[in-house]
Amino acid sequence: MVLITGGERSGKSSFALQLALRLGKSRAFIATAEPIDEEMQNRIEVHKRERAGLFDTFEEPVNVTAILRETASYDVCVFECVTTWLANIMYRKIDVRQAIADFLSSLNGNEIIVTNEVGMGVVPADADTRQYVEELGRLNIKLAEVADEAYFIVSGIPMRIK
Numbered sequence: 001m002v003l004i005t006g007g008e009r010s011g012k013s014s015f016a017l018q019l020a021l022r023l024g025k026s027r028a029f030i031a032t033a034e035p036i037d038e039e040m041q042n043r044i045e046v047h048k049r050e051r052a053g054l055f056d057t058f059e060e061p062v063n064v065t066a067i068l069r070e071t072a073s074y075d076v077c078v079f080e081c082v083t084t085w086l087a088n089i090m091y092r093k094i095d096v097r098q099a100i101a102d103f104l105s106s107l108n109g110n111e112i113i114v115t116n117e118v119g120m121g122v123v124p125a126d127a128d129t130r131q132y133v134e135e136l137g138r139l140n141i142k143l144a145e146v147a148d149e150a151y152f153i154v155s156g157i158p159m160r161i162k
Contacts, residue, residue, distance in 0.1 A: 003143050005150070017054075021054065026075045064085060069106060082140070
């Protein structure tokens with residue numbers, strides 16, 4: 001399993017796609033974003049064009065465990081992204097600890113998991129955002145522990161950190 005982290009718009013997605021193209025012929029892509037506004041709709045369309053039929057795409061904002069089991073037979077599966085998935089979980093008031101435990105137990109080892117490093121800025125002003133940052137930080141730590149490789153992307157430059 002490969003973990004890719006970094007800031008917003010740092011080049012994580014492009015790096016994940018390039019890596020997946022090198023790692024396997026049968027490729028899955030799990031997309032967790034929802035087209036909630038025009039800007040997000042545009043971002044989703046850009047990402048779909050980048051994949052250009054090179055991946056079997058599964059769109060699911062919340063219930064990803066069944067899809068992770070389904071993608072176990074693929075050479076590689078890009079999970080885009082933990083940051084959005086966790087926000088979807090928390091927005092819906094789903095039990096975060098249980099959702100994370102289910103997610104972690106569903107990993108197959110063929111994943112390239114994309115996440116954001118959100119804990120490098122100021123402490124968020126409100127409790128909900130602080131909880132989100134803390135939950136994501138803890139989840140990223142768990143993912144890094146089980147990852148075979150981990151990369152931190154800065155300004156489009158991947159740095160291998162594990």
